[in-house]
Amino acid sequence: MTITADQPPRPIAAAPHPRAATGGVRIRDPRLDFYRGMAMFFIFIAHTPGNVFNSWIPARFGFSDATEIFVFCSGMASAIAFGAVFDRAGWRLGTVRVGHRVWQIYWAHLGLFLACATFLAALDQTGAFDTVYIGTLNLWKFFQDDPGPLLVGLMTLTYVPNYFDILPMYLAILLMLPIVMALARLHPAAAGGFVVVLWLLAQSQLWSWGGLGLPAEPWSDRRWFFNPFAWQLIFFTGFALMRGWLPTPPVRTWLVLVAAAIVVAFALMSDVAIREAGQTWARDWRGDNPLWVSKSNFGILRYLHFLALAYLAWVIAGPGGRALNGPDLPVAWRRFVAVVTKVGQQSLAVFLFSMFWARVTGFGLDQVGRDFGTVALANAIGFALMIALAYGVGWIKGQPWKAPRP
Template structure:
């Protein structure tokens, strides 16, 4: 592939309906997964395979970034493209802080009501932040204090910062960018990571749970496919059946009921723990996700034509896609809402009816967030019909 090939490919990309749909699916799964003690989590894909909604989020973010930022690099050059990335990093950074503080305030408010038996603040391990706020506030602002629940967006920030490097390498030769991504992944498996509790009163060597130097390989796989750095895989019967086999063979090693009853499975899973490790993105997680992604890609058809449905199915697909189009706003809202919904579910007794009500309420809320975010992004005040708006002086005499 010639060094400049990626520029024209990236500049020509438009919004992809497949990307919107699967990002939307991922947002619903992420909400379910983060509602505390949610019985519905027993049926999300993560319970039946090595990969989960995190892989969907990261992979789709890579594809979306190729669309959103690739054209800027192609049209305005590397410096302006890097400034566009810096602007996005700035936006996501403040979203991360907003999610943290809003969640903390809501958990404090829940504790103060006296209705909830569980300490919602310490359930998120936020006691150290409140006990030594000064040092940990510095850590929070410098991303050296990263509690587990709040670690997705910091990971995304580091990966975004790697985009200008990868594009600079791709400008020389695409293979350099791909090799660099794999090399960083290998370095991460050897220990490259960032501190998560640097400012704790008692020294802690805990690193970020989601190692950004490992997870970037999945992000840049999606980026490379959308940018044209990697060719789209062909639709072949043998490839479909290979992907199906990978998915089904993974089930016994991921499904808790089988793991709990078969000692041989537990032994094999323990022996291969590094291959399915979530923090450092083990290679079997990668393989499992690629198999699922390939099957999904084949299922929706060329250019996502099988997503163009009518009737109830069409409305459901459109609704899910709308959520996917506003994934950052929806993700941030769901991280906050999930803790509140989990507290309500726990208060209601965690029964099936309560779980149904809480999960459906959560779905309604993130759908509402998606519509609200789309409304504000459209900037309706710019196209609204002009209306006279009179401002009366306080001294004006009115009839």
């Protein structure tokens, strides 16, 4: 969600000029991690097979979903983490720093795939279950007699199954960051023009040659489900806001009303409206106009819906996030915010675990059934483990072994 500084509007940790050094301690806006933490819980629900709560997460009430929150907040976090390096150490070392993060994301992606594939294959090898679990992620070809070509495809990111497509998209966007920073040295408008043109070129239905995209499997013409050339638009929107290349939107009554009207209007075309209110016209319109709402190519109405939600969330959070964690709020609420924020601070580790644990949870629900109580308990267990992991990773990152013994 849009995380900006207090009135008077001024982006946190934003450089007044692309070449200016930020200096000092990096400021971490609490709203950034809180909203990213909320996205982690929604992502777990959405990826757990047969999770009845998936029908009622916020994504079902509009076009955008937790993916936009994750990518947008990652853009803002990258402006803090990497932007300061570019300012302080220069473009070359800034690029090296981004490359190091890309290296980490690459191996995290491979590890996630192998962990999930091994778990599903182990279930199938027992011969105790009617379900062929490798088929639940469409991994048939990977386990065929000659897995060599797909191992090459896995390592070169030319084989990207749908369930494992978020991290490659994020990795590819990070590779664009040095280009954007180089263009911003000329003028932030040059970087913005590059981002917009790249998004336009990724809209496959606009171009007879199919637009920009990356191959997802060697035996067909399927592309990555999350097209990084399109999704970089939301990433660099967050990046530009945190850097100060885009102005902070003012808090105005008319802007709040416009944003709320957009959210309500799109809710009338949402999955919930189609499912619960029988809005067949909305289903037909979405089917006839995929360009506007495409998830793969990040349709413009998804962008508009997210910006409206982000603006409302920012206004609700209040200056500096005081409406989230202000000292006058109830203790129970502030503890809840602290827990969600901790999850958001360790989003990569939590994301990797949640994607794996979602498959474990799906298997467990296959065995015990999917009534309301069992699914609610499965979600609660998953949330608890994600929270425990976030605190554990945070503790380890603090390098407690370096602290002097009492």
